[in-house]
Amino acid sequence: MMYILKREQQLYCDIASAWSFFSSPHSLSRITPKEMGFVVLSNLTDSEIYKGMIIDYSVKPLLGIPLKWQTQITEVDYQKSFIDFQKKGPYKLWRHRHEFIPNQKGVLMIDTVDYELPFGFIGKIMHSLIVRKKLKNIFDYRNKVLERLFNAH
Numbered sequence: 001m002m003y004i005l006k007r008e009q010q011l012y013c014d015i016a017s018a019w020s021f022f023s024s025p026h027s028l029s030r031i032t033p034k035e036m037g038f039v040v041l042s043n044l045t046d047s048e049i050y051k052g053m054i055i056d057y058s059v060k061p062l063l064g065i066p067l068k069w070q071t072q073i074t075e076v077d078y079q080k081s082f083i084d085f086q087k088k089g090p091y092k093l094w095r096h097r098h099e100f101i102p103n104q105k106g107v108l109m110i111d112t113v114d115y116e117l118p119f120g121f122i123g124k125i126m127h128s129l130i131v132r133k134k135l136k137n138i139f140d141y142r143n144k145v146l147e148r149l150f151n152a153h
Contacts, residue, residue: 001124002093003132005113007139011106011150018100018107019079021149023048025055030149031142036060041068049073049082061090061134071096092116092123106150111139 011018021027025040032038037060044055053073058066069089076082079100086094093116101108117123117131 002116007111009109011109013106013150015079015102015107031145033141051076092118
């Protein structure tokens with residue numbers, strides 16, 4: 001079964017600052033809860049993402065058990081949007097679209113994640129018992145960190 005997680009957050013910064021932060025794979029570890037043990041494994045320079053970029057991670061989503069996760073940047077529209085797509089990892093499907101819309105207050109950031117779990121019926125049960133709440137907590141954490149980074153006055 002396909003699930004969709006959508007979040008919006010107003011950032012009080014210019015588009016260049018928002019793009020610079022979010023287009024760096026290393027920023028992801030700053031906005032991921034520490035207990036997830038999220039580490040970028042790829043030897044990347046500080047350059048921005050580009051279409052076709054492969055990024056390898058290690059993450060501990062459940063019980064501290066490390067999993068390898070690999071995403072590919074499948075689309076980049078400079079300072080407007082990009083998509084990361086899971087090539088290898090815990091999901092049957094993971095497609096995360098990041099959008100950045102300049103407005104009078106700064107930048108509206110929109111995250112849309114289309115995802116599907118493996119294992120059919122068991123995956124549905126895992127979603128309702130664990131995964132939905134875990135993803136909500138991760139994105140709630142991101143919201144708080146981004147508020148501190150971009151919206152603290």
